[in-house]
Amino acid sequence: MIKEQFQNSYNLLNKHIKDIDEEKAIFQPDIVNNNIKWQLGHLILLNDFLVFETINEEKVLDQPATKYFLWGTSPTNFDGNEPSFKELRLLLNEQFNRIFNVLENQLQKDRNEPIILKDADIVMENFNESIHFAIIHMNRHFGQIVLLKSIINKLD
Numbered sequence: 001m002i003k004e005q006f007q008n009s010y011n012l013l014n015k016h017i018k019d020i021d022e023e024k025a026i027f028q029p030d031i032v033n034n035n036i037k038w039q040l041g042h043l044i045l046l047n048d049f050l051v052f053e054t055i056n057e058e059k060v061l062d063q064p065a066t067k068y069f070l071w072g073t074s075p076t077n078f079d080g081n082e083p084s085f086k087e088l089r090l091l092l093n094e095q096f097n098r099i100f101n102v103l104e105n106q107l108q109k110d111r112n113e114p115i116i117l118k119d120a121d122i123v124m125e126n127f128n129e130s131i132h133f134a135i136i137h138m139n140r141h142f143g144q145i146v147l148l149k150s151i152i153n154k155l156d
Contacts, residue, residue, distance in 0.1 A: 041065065047138060111124065
């Protein structure tokens with residue numbers, strides 16, 4: 001069931017971002033804290049962390065992308081070296097394939113370090129817990145992308 005949830009979430013997200021260009025992706029309405037590009041980059045970064053913990057045997061949270069997309073960052077951290085929106089869309093598809101191909105095995109593993117979300121009183125000690133949370137987190141940010149897209153389209 002979790003594979004289907006990931007597949008449906010990725011398919012819906014791809015459907016909603018396919019017609020967004022870089023200009024719309026970086027536009028930040030005055031009433032919000034970030035933009036579509038940040039939302040997508042954050043979603044990709046956190047899915048890697050929640051599902052894999054490491055990428056190429058290095059901690060996800062030590063990767064250069066954290067400078068742009070980790071919690072507490074915003075588009076004000078963009079300096080021109082962050083991935084383009086087009087690159088993020090490609091990363092999203094590559095990520096889905098990586099997740100989908102190893103998901104069953106990943107669910108059985110323990111994390112090297114538990115994830116503790118103090119504000120929400122959530123502790124995730126294994127990948128089964130953090131992968132299920134990844135679905136919730138992904139859909140939360142997917143909703144933000146849809147909302148931002150709607151706002152931007154109404155402003156056009």
